[in-house]
Amino acid sequence: MIKFLDNKFFCYLSIFLFLNTSIPSVKSASSLAAWAIKTNGVLELRTKSNTNLKAYFQKANQIYGDRFWVDFPGELANPRKIKGNGPIKEIRLGKPNNGKTRLVIEFKKNTYLNPLTWRMVGVDQNRWRIKLFNPKYSFKKIGEGLVDKKTRNTKANKNSSYMIKRNHDYLQLPKVKQNKFSVIIDPGHGGPDPGAIGIGGIRETDVVLEVSKIVKKLLSDKGVKVKLTRKNEVDLDLFPRVSIANKTNADIFVSIHANASRGKRRDINGLETFYFRGWKGRLLAKKIQKQILRVSPGSPDRGVKQGRFYVIKNTRMPAVLVEIGFLTGRIDARRLEKTTHRKRLAYAIAKGILEYLSKVG
Numbered sequence: 001m002i003k004f005l006d007n008k009f010f011c012y013l014s015i016f017l018f019l020n021t022s023i024p025s026v027k028s029a030s031s032l033a034a035w036a037i038k039t040n041g042v043l044e045l046r047t048k049s050n051t052n053l054k055a056y057f058q059k060a061n062q063i064y065g066d067r068f069w070v071d072f073p074g075e076l077a078n079p080r081k082i083k084g085n086g087p088i089k090e091i092r093l094g095k096p097n098n099g100k101t102r103l104v105i106e107f108k109k110n111t112y113l114n115p116l117t118w119r120m121v122g123v124d125q126n127r128w129r130i131k132l133f134n135p136k137y138s139f140k141k142i143g144e145g146l147v148d149k150k151t152r153n154t155k156a157n158k159n160s161s162y163m164i165k166r167n168h169d170y171l172q173l174p175k176v177k178q179n180k181f182s183v184i185i186d187p188g189h190g191g192p193d194p195g196a197i198g199i200g201g202i203r204e205t206d207v208v209l210e211v212s213k214i215v216k217k218l219l220s221d222k223g224v225k226v227k228l229t230r231k232n233e234v235d236l237d238l239f240p241r242v243s244i245a246n247k248t249n250a251d252i253f254v255s256i257h258a259n260a261s262r263g264k265r266r267d268i269n270g271l272e273t274f275y276f277r278g279w280k281g282r283l284l285a286k287k288i289q290k291q292i293l294r295v296s297p298g299s300p301d302r303g304v305k306q307g308r309f310y311v312i313k314n315t316r317m318p319a320v321l322v323e324i325g326f327l328t329g330r331i332d333a334r335r336l337e338k339t340t341h342r343k344r345l346a347y348a349i350a351k352g353i354l355e356y357l358s359k360v361g
């Protein structure tokens with residue numbers, strides 16, 4: 001533990017919240033709407049809805065005291081500094097790079113902090129809180145804007161202009177040349193082979209079939225020719241999956257699976273993407289992995305790996321096998337049950353595929 005505390009970065013908190021499939025563009029205005037540090041040592045934040053936050057802590061060095069900071073999407077208009085009081089030396093709002101906002105809280109020397117216990121909690125779709133220090137320090141509230149302000153209620157958000165915006169965002173998938181590409185999507189397992197069985201009896205075959213069908217729809221809308229290796233619960237061997245791909249001379253092959261851990265351990269969660277050979281396969285895997293992680297906040301990144309699975313080993317085109325989460329995992333299973341999450345994953349897979357196609361052609 002001591003060694004750990006000696007590290008420069010000794011605490012890393014990562015918090016994400018996605019409430020729908022729209023992903024704000026990088027050029028948007030700051031998603032930080034208001035903030036306040038209250039006398040009880042709690043930092044409260046108000047952001048735009050579906051904001052993706054990252055929080056960090058760094059121990060003091062020669063230049064700075066202990067610092068806690070949060071990064072927000074969207075660019076801050078006016079970088080500024082605010083003098084602190086009590087245990088807080090200074091608060092800085094800046095843009096660490098274009099398109100980002102950073103709120104930094106720097107503490108005075110000899111302030112007792114225990115960041116290992118810190119937890120950022122989402123209290124509402126646009127509100128967050130984290131306890132930073134003990135109320136034993138006398139501190140006068142500092143803040144900007146109203147952190148308690150309610151955003152328009154859900155009813156108001158359902159008006160037509162909001163829906164149009166959402167739909168519009170939803171269609172913001174990369175453009176590719178129409179009718180140029182052909183993609184094989186392979187929903188794993190099927191029929192008598194349900195694949196992994198997870199918490200509450202959730203079956204891999206059902207999950208991956210639904211995700212695959214949505215991927216097909218999204219790609220077809222973009223003018224990509226898509227073939228599913230199976231459209232329903234049929235028993236399909238591995239060989240015909242490969243031969244469909246090789247016969248149609250598809251540009252890429254994407255097999256979709258969900259995982260199960262040995263012993264059905266609920267603490268094992270995460271996403272991973274496999275390829276067998278070639279930089280193209282690896283690139284496709286990377287593009288997909290990056291996108292599926294974005295829609296799976298809090299679930300571990302198990303990485304892009306080389307794997308010797310039959311379907312990616314024997315297909316002739318760039319081929320990947322995506323594992324979209326652990327049906328036996330506490331975090332993943334609860335989400336994979338839901339169609340909303342399956343849609344997000346499908347969107348992410350489609351986005352990864354389109355990014356690959358638009359790049360490699």
Ligand SMILES: [Zn+2]
Pocket residue numbers: 188189195196204257258
């Ligand atoms: Zn599987």
